[in-house]
Amino acid sequence: MSSNSSDLFNDDASHKVGVVSVLLPLGIPGPYDYAVPPTMKVDHGDFVTVPLGSRELLGVVWADGTGEVGHNRLKPIIERLDVPPMSRVLRQFVDWIASYTLSPPGAVLRLAIRAPGALEPAAMRTVYRLAGPAPDRRTPGREKVLELAQDGFARTTRELAEEAGVSTAVVRGLIDAGTFEAIELPADAPFGAPDLEFKKAVLSDAQAFAADQLTQRLEQGGFSAQLLDGVTGSGKTEVYFEAVAKALAQGRQALILLPEIALTGQFLERFEARFGCRPAEWHSDLSSRERKRVWRGIADGSARVVVGARSALFLPFADLGIIVVDEEHESAFKQEEGVTYNARDMSVVRASLGGFPVLLASATPSLETMVNVWNGKYDHLVLPERHGPAVMPAVGAIDMRATPPERGEWLSPPLMRAIAEAMAKGEQAMLFLNRRGYAPLTLCRTCGHRIECPQCDSWLVEHRFRKQLSCHHCGYSAPVPSACPSCNEEDALIACGPGVERIAEEVVQKFPQARLALLSSDNLRGPSSHADAIRQIADHEVDIIVGTQIVAKGHNFPLLTVVGVVDADLGLENGDLRAAERTFQLLHQVSGRAGRAERPGRVYLQTYLPEHPVMQALIEGARDPFLEREAVMRERTGYPPYGRLVALIISGENPKQVQAVSRELARSHGALEGISVFGPAPAPLALLRGRHRVRFLVKSTRAIAIQDYVAEWLSRVKVPGAVRVAIDVDPYSFL
Ligand SMILES: [Zn+2]
Ligand SMILES: [Zn+2]
Numbered sequence: 001m002s003s004n005s006s007d008l009f010n011d012d013a014s015h016k017v018g019v020v021s022v023l024l025p026l027g028i029p030g031p032y033d034y035a036v037p038p039t040m041k042v043d044h045g046d047f048v049t050v051p052l053g054s055r056e057l058l059g060v061v062w063a064d065g066t067g068e069v070g071h072n073r074l075k076p077i078i079e080r081l082d083v084p085p086m087s088r089v090l091r092q093f094v095d096w097i098a099s100y101t102l103s104p105p106g107a108v109l110r111l112a113i114r115a116p117g118a119l120e121p122a123a124m125r126t127v128y129r130l131a132g133p134a135p136d137r138r139t140p141g142r143e144k145v146l147e148l149a150q151d152g153f154a155r156t157t158r159e160l161a162e163e164a165g166v167s168t169a170v171v172r173g174l175i176d177a178g179t180f181e182a183i184e185l186p187a188d189a190p191f192g193a194p195d196l197e198f199k200k201a202v203l204s205d206a207q208a209f210a211a212d213q214l215t216q217r218l219e220q221g222g223f224s225a226q227l228l229d230g231v232t233g234s235g236k237t238e239v240y241f242e243a244v245a246k247a248l249a250q251g252r253q254a255l256i257l258l259p260e261i262a263l264t265g266q267f268l269e270r271f272e273a274r275f276g277c278r279p280a281e282w283h284s285d286l287s288s289r290e291r292k293r294v295w296r297g298i299a300d301g302s303a304r305v306v307v308g309a310r311s312a313l314f315l316p317f318a319d320l321g322i323i324v325v326d327e328e329h330e331s332a333f334k335q336e337e338g339v340t341y342n343a344r345d346m347s348v349v350r351a352s353l354g355g356f357p358v359l360l361a362s363a364t365p366s367l368e369t370m371v372n373v374w375n376g377k378y379d380h381l382v383l384p385e386r387h388g389p390a391v392m393p394a395v396g397a398i399d400m401r402a403t404p405p406e407r408g409e410w411l412s413p414p415l416m417r418a419i420a421e422a423m424a425k426g427e428q429a430m431l432f433l434n435r436r437g438y439a440p441l442t443l444c445r446t447c448g449h450r451i452e453c454p455q456c457d458s459w460l461v462e463h464r465f466r467k468q469l470s471c472h473h474c475g476y477s478a479p480v481p482s483a484c485p486s487c488n489e490e491d492a493l494i495a496c497g498p499g500v501e502r503i504a505e506e507v508v509q510k511f512p513q514a515r516l517a518l519l520s521s522d523n524l525r526g527p528s529s530h531a532d533a534i535r536q537i538a539d540h541e542v543d544i545i546v547g548t549q550i551v552a553k554g555h556n557f558p559l560l561t562v563v564g565v566v567d568a569d570l571g572l573e574n575g576d577l578r579a580a581e582r583t584f585q586l587l588h589q590v591s592g593r594a595g596r597a598e599r600p601g602r603v604y605l606q607t608y609l610p611e612h613p614v615m616q617a618l619i620e621g622a623r624d625p626f627l628e629r630e631a632v633m634r635e636r637t638g639y640p641p642y643g644r645l646v647a648l649i650i651s652g653e654n655p656k657q658v659q660a661v662s663r664e665l666a667r668s669h670g671a672l673e674g675i676s677v678f679g680p681a682p683a684p685l686a687l688l689r690g691r692h693r694v695r696f697l698v699k700s701t702r703a704i705a706i707q708d709y710v711a712e713w714l715s716r717v718k719v720p721g722a723v724r725v726a727i728d729v730d731p732y733s734f735l
Pocket of ligand 2: 453454455456457458471472474475476
């Protein structure tokens with residue numbers, strides 16, 4: 001994908017042709033040709049409305065017409081919108097993702113224009129300021145308004161009335177008398193301008209060195225990729241804020257991607273403390289009005305910095321100059337529905353197309369990223385130690401075979417002692433279990449029946465506070481029955497295994513004096529309740545925190561000295577290729593919560609596998625040897641990042657149809673050197689939301705264009721409308 005200037009000139013030159021092809025935000029194979037009315041002039045990237053059947057749709061002029069349909073049979077473009085065109089880089093990005101993920105380009109375009117109404121003219125509001133002479137008739141009310149308006153600020157009628165403490169009739173009288181003049185202003189609040197000098201952090205030598213490297217990359221210009229590699233608490237954010245400041249100083253915009261919106265609240269405060277204003281936010285919790293405002297601000301360049309979830313990659317930046325991907329190893333960057341893209345990888349693509357640096361930050365980099373570092377494709381900036389007085393916590397395993405908890409309980413004696421000691425010293429403890437609810441399985445002790453989701457191949461999870469059983473895959477929920485649904489025996493149902501609610505119950509029993517906080521996505525809805533909980537912990541209104549992975553990242557709690565991992569083996573159970581890597585990443589991150597200030601921290605891993613390489617790596621703090629060992633295994637077996645994977649998920653409500661399509665697919669893939677096709681096999685979640693599911697996995701060497709192979713294969717098989725074939729390139733989930 002070249003980006004030389006002659007190419008640029010040719011592509012965006014004015015076109016005199018009377019036919020253009022327009023990409024519509026629909027799951028159709030490609031753009032359609034439309035006639036350009038003689039009075040209209042359109043260029044590539046222009047937003048237009050066009051007819052499709054009986055509808056009028058918004059689309060983007062994508063290329064010159066293909067000429068496949070005769071000009072006299074083409075429908076004309078209805079209107080060209082008077083808004084900035086979609087940039088060439090963003091259009092290339094849409095095409096790139098479509099071809100990489102084997103998605104219809106229109107489905108990717110939909111991600112880039114997903115702010116309904118953003119292209120309509122911005123709403124205006126009328127404000128008034130002093131202009132003419134004061135009227136002859138002066139009343140006490142009028143005097144108050146006139147006095148207020150002396151400050152020169154323009155205000156709405158209502159603001160003038162409220163601030164002066166008079167009725168709006170008084171204000172209107174002054175307007176009618178010509179004392180005030182009306183001004184039309186955009187109704188949306190403007191974006192703050194980051195002040196680069198507002199409060200610069202004092203950087204350690206290592207931080208300053210990394211920040212220098214980054215700013216040099218920005219000065220040189222062009223694409224580059226860096227891994228900012230530093231343990232939790234080493235001050236990565238301060239470092240990349242300097243890179244953001246540099247991009248802003250160059251007059252460009254910056255995008256910071258975070259894996260979870262729950263983290264946004266605290267992050268916005270940190271940004272404001274550094275730059276004196278809030279950045280723009282982009283995530284699914286925004287109101288539609290705010291979405292429009294942010295979309296427009298990014299397009300016109302007035303929003304300088306955007307902090308957002310993965311979909312922020314598709315925003316129409318006027319002049320993007322850097323992307324930061326924080327916690328780059330997080331699987332939350334992988335979009336699993338619709339267009340299945342990995343926002344971390346696509347950030348690198350977007351930076352490469354746009355010709356600017358991308359910065360990946362993590363304490364536990366993904367193997368994909370580390371391999372790029374080892375190959376010399378990415379710069380490696382290391383922050384070796386914790387910033388300030390804190391030291392890394394000591395990590396130890398509790399062998400659950402040697403010191404098991406009491407029957408029906410989950411906290412072992414050594415962990416209980418550690419919590420008790422922390423309480424005695426007025427410190428805090430955190431217990432981590434990555435499982436929501438009270439118990440993952442409800443079982444009948446009379447007949448052995450296990451309560452399953454009627455729509456999925458999974459057990460229902462008991463949520464005792466809500467008195468419900470619910471499915472974590474489809475959201476189905478039902479009240480907890482009093483009798484077994486199978487044998488009708490009363491009071492025979494027992495809860496098996498722990499979720500965080502059950503651990504919280506045990507903590508209340510064992511430490512009745514301690515103040516407890518339970519943090520999981522079930523009781524923290526939205527960034528603000530999350531921020532409240534974080535503040536309570538920071539202000540020491542809480543002694544013991546029990547939580548899911550929501551507590552794993554990004555928080556500084558000075559008094560938190562003990563972290564207990566209730567079930568360190570949990571993630572190792574699902575046998576996908578990244579199980580060990582992800583378990584290491586998550587537990588390392590949880591461990592990093594302990595001892596972030598002057599008091600040293602201790603981490604206890606409750607495990608039945610203390611000799612497992614993941615546990616050993618955590619105990620010894622030996623991340624790189626662990627990653628190197630993982631790399632050797634992946635290389636030997638040809639798995640990513642040393643090979644390529646594409647998963648196909650065939651699903652439908654009728655199992656016979658699903659099987660028929662699967663058999664047909666199995667018959668029609670050709671043999672090709674370097675490619676293996678596994679399957680069809682029932683998916684581990686063989687039933688999901690009422691749909692039966694079968695999987696194929698295609699594996700190839702890196703040298704092969706696996707997408708071409710899959711596309712050609714699928715083109716040979718006719719799939720009935722009731723069956724869906726989902727393509728997942730670079731899969732992260734194997735369920
Ligand atoms: Zn039963
Ligand atoms: Zn379900």
